Each structure stands twice: as structure tokens, then as C-alpha cells.
Amino acid sequence: MKKLLASAVLLGLSSPQMVQAAEEVNVYSLRQPFLIEPMLKEFTDETGIQVNVKFAKDGIAEKLAQEGEYSPADVILTVDISRLAELSDKGLVQAVDSDVIDKNVPAQYRDSDDEWFALTLRTRSVYSSRERVGRLPASFDYLDLAKPEWKGKICTRSGKHPYNISLVSSMIAHYGEAETKTWLEGVKANLARKPQGNDRGQVKAVKEGLCDLAIGNSYYLGNMLSDENQKSWAEAVYINFPGQQANGTHVNISGMAMAKYAPNKANAQKLMEFLTSDKAQHMYAEVNFEYPVKVGVERSELVASWGDFKADTLPLEKVAEYHNAATKLLDEVQFDL
Template sequence: MKKLLASAILAGLVAPQAAIAAEEVNVYSYRQPFLVEPMFKEFTDETGIKVNVKFAKKGLAEKLQQEGKYSPADVILTTDISRLVELSDKQLVQPVDSKIIDENVPAQYRDNEDEWFALTLRARNVYSSRDRIGHLPADFDYLDLAKPEWKGKICTRSGKHPYNVSLVSAMIAHYGEAETKTWLEGLKSNLARKPQGNDRAQVKAVKEGLCDLAIGNSYYLGKMVNDDKQKAWAESVYIDFPGQKAHGTHVNVSGMAMAKYAPNKANAQKLMEFLTGTTAQQMYAEVNYEYPVKPGVKRSDLVASWGDFTADDVSLDKLAQYHNAAIKLLDEVKFDL
């Protein structure tokens, strides 16, 4: 029987296990099904490689640690820089050497050791009330959020949320810890209420007159515009891009990494290269109102209507270096209390 099986494999009558596995790739994803499943279908149509996905809202790093070298994960998709850094810090990922990815993803938006890569960009905007404030001045900066004139007029979600931690990290990168702490104290004193809710909830609070300015990510505006219940919130604000006369508007990212023990490494790299390519990047832009990370890919018409802006050129690697310092400062000023 053993001789017959061996002969059959050599003759191509029975596919070896490695060949079967080579036609699949396994993804652990924080990104939602509506966004990534159409991309995976397109990838499968182009390559014949089946994509198996496990979706989660939290806990992927812990899951990978528990599974260890027996983990089936090949590619991890995350929603912000802090989760990418967590995967790298916990040694749950491996470097990927790909000329295609390097050509598609600017150096500013990838790890200097090639352990993770951005896929999309989202600006950290300030939303201003159309009725009470109008568009903010072109030279409005994040530093201005701490000025006394905005006392009791600003809404934001928790300072400890990854989106805000990333912004604080950028402030440290530009101004140092001492000045950033002073800025955080001023911003806290200008809050209209205790930090709470998500980014959309801040725009809703502007609509309801609880505050005049809200801090939030750009792509949420696109989502609200296309939501019957939230469209009125979106229509109550202008989207403003701070820092245009200083360091530029802060951007965060969604991203990807290859799992440390990826059993389908070659297919994982093919998928990662596909996700940085024009087809997938265009889908990100149209479906989720994010900015493509690949230069030259067209933004959605809605996003383009918000206008152009200069992004902060601080590297994601540098932001990662200040992550713990940002958490420390938020604790010291008791931002969320």
C-alpha cells in the first residue's frame, strides 16, 4: 500500500498535503467582512488561492500567542498602528522581503525591518459646527485645541483609544513630552464633557449643540453621509485638516503583517502584495472612504470633495517609539477622568 501511494503521488494521481495547503491562505482580521471579503474574492479569482478568514474585534495577539507554532494564521489585518506595533513587540510576526510591497507602500508607512506595512490612511481631523463656527482657519493647528477660546467647546473619545494615542505620539515626536503634557492639560480643560463614545458620537454631539469642535477620523464622515440615521450629523459639520501651516495633518493607518509561523508563506506574500496593488487599493478607497497608501490611486469622489491636504511626514516607526510615553502622559493628566 505504501509503495502504491508513493507511486500515485509521483504520478500526480494523489496531491501531496503541501500542494493542497499551497492553494490556501489563512487571515486573522480586525477589518470587517463587508470591506475585505470582496477583495479576497478578487484575489481568489486572479490566483486560484482560497482565502480563509477569522474575524475579531480584539484579542488577536493573545490568540496568536496561545496557538504558538501551531497557529494556522498566515496574514494579520489590523485597524491601527498600535496593534501593528503590538504584534511586532510580541514577536508574533516575521519580515517580508517584497519589491512589490516596497514599491507600493512608501517607506514612511512601513516598518524599517519590514515586519508590518500600512494598507490605508485615515486623517485625524477636527470637525467644526457649520452653524456656530464655520470652517476653521487654514492655519488651524492641533496646538490651537488647547487655547482658552475653546473652553467647554471640544468633544473627543477616550484619550486611551489607539487613534488618540497615535495623535499624542505625533505631538511628542514634534514637541517633546513636556510641551505635549501642557497641551494635553489645555485640551482637557477645553472639553465639553468627559471623553466618551466613538468618533461618530463626537459629530453627533456637535449636531446636538454639546460642543462646537470634535476630533475624529476622516473616513467616518463618509460612513455618516451614507447612513440615513446619521446623515444629519455629517451635514452639521465641516471637515478641517489641522497642521497645514505646521507639520501637516496627523494620519493613522490600517495595516498588515505576516504571522511568525505562517504555514502558507508564499501565498501569504502573494495576498499581501495584492492588497497593496491598485485593484485592492481602489476598493479600500471606494468602500470605506479611506486614503489609499499606494501613490497615484484615485480617491473616492466623496473623499476627493473634502479637498487636498498635506499629511504629517513623521514615520510610523517614530510614532511607535512614543506609544508608551503617550500613554504615560494621558495617565498623568488624568485625561479620561
């Protein structure tokens, strides 16, 4: 009788119903539901693999570390190069050997050890008042933000926000710590108010006449133009791409990585490959006004209307190396005070 029961259990475990139930992949996401749910549904429709998502505003690295080998996470979706590098530095992710991903994601925007990969691109742009400034000249560079002519005319969110830390990190990579510190002191001296709010709030401040220039990510312009309550803010500014005659515009990313203890490794790789495909990249471009990381995928019509730009060619892996140095310099100049 015991042998018969054991055989029944084994047969049950290998039944089609049980196999089908195992076809899933678990995602931890810092990206908002409206953005990724449509493409995850498309992935499920194409593959039959169910995607389970846990959304968070922050703290994914801490959660993964706490869960350890018992973590159900397969794929992590997050934003900013510093957050992706943190996952790698803390040993919370694993390498993914995929010719598909390597073909779709340029080397500049992925880890050399294949532990993280970009999914979308966004520029750290400078917005200028249409009324008081107009478009900035093609020669405008991030270094110009420290020039005396902009004293009392610049708005930005906290210097310690990851988006600004990454910009400062890129400046250190190009110019060294001493010159970057001098630059930060100049930018601080030119601020119209204490750093505060988010990127949209800086554009709002330009519209209200509190400042003439604002530092912000490119996709926020599209988001504001699509929001009736914020459209007037966006219509009050031009988007500019600094560094066109120098190092190029600083580009940051949203990206993905496979969790170290991914229980559904094969399905996780399938999802990651899908997210770099033409279909998913097009969905990213249309829904959140980001630049596709895959070369050849068209930008949204609105984003394309902002014009082309030269991106900084510095590998983001290199930028991430200066995260701690950037944080230290921001503290030394008391940027947020």
C-alpha cells in the same frame, strides 16, 4: 503489499487534487467583513487561492502568542500603528522581502525592517460646527485645541483609545513630553463633557449643540453621509485638516503583516502584494472612504471633495515609539476622568 500501499499514499499526496487543496491562505482580521471580503474574493478569482478569514474585534496579538508555532495564521489585517507595532515588538510577525510592496507603499508608512506595511490612510481630523464655527482657518493646528477660546467646546472619545494615543504620540515626537503634557491639560480643560463614545458620537454631539469641535478620523464622515440615520450629523460639520502651516495633519493607517509561523508563506506574500495593487487600493477607497496608501490611486469622489492636505511627514514607526509615553501622560493628566 506494504510497499505498494506506501507508493499509493505518496502518489495520492502529490496528486493535482491535493496540490489544489493546499492553495490557500489564512487571514486574521480586525477589519470588518464588508470591507475586505470583496477584495479577498477578487484575489481568489485572479489566483485560485482560497482565503480563509477569522474576524475579531480585538485580541489578535494575544491569540497569536497563545497559538505559537501551531498558529494557522498567515496574514494579519489590523488598524492603527500602535497595534501593528505591537505585533512586531512581541515577535509575532516576520519580515517580508517584496519589491512589489516596497514600490507600492511609501517608506513613511512601512516598517524599516519590513515587518508591517500600511494599506490605507486616515487623518485624525477636527470637525467644526457649520452653524456656530464654520470652517477653521488654514492656520489651525492641534496645539490650538488647548487655547482658552475653546473652553467647554470640544468633544472626543477616550484619550486611551488607540487613535488618540497615536495622535498624542505624534505630539510627543514633535514637541517632547513636557510640552505635550501641558497641551493635554489644556485640551482636557476645554472638553465639553467626559470623553466617551466613538468618533461618530462626537460628531453627533456637535450636531446636538453639546460641543463645537470634535476630534475624529476622516473616513467616518463618509460613513455617516452614507447612513440615512447619521447623515444629518455629518451635514452639521465641516472636516478640517490641522497643522497645514505647521507639521501637517496626523495620519494613521490600517495595515498588514505576515504571521511569524505562516504555514502558507508564498500565498501570504501574494495576497499582501495584491492588497497594495491598484485594484485593491481602489476598492479600499470606494468602500470605506479611506485614502489609498499607493501614490497615484484616485480617492473616492466624496473624499476628493474634502480637498487636499499636507500630511505629517514623521515616519509612523517613529510615532509608535512614543506609545507608552503617550499612555503615561494621559494617565498623569487623568484625561478620561
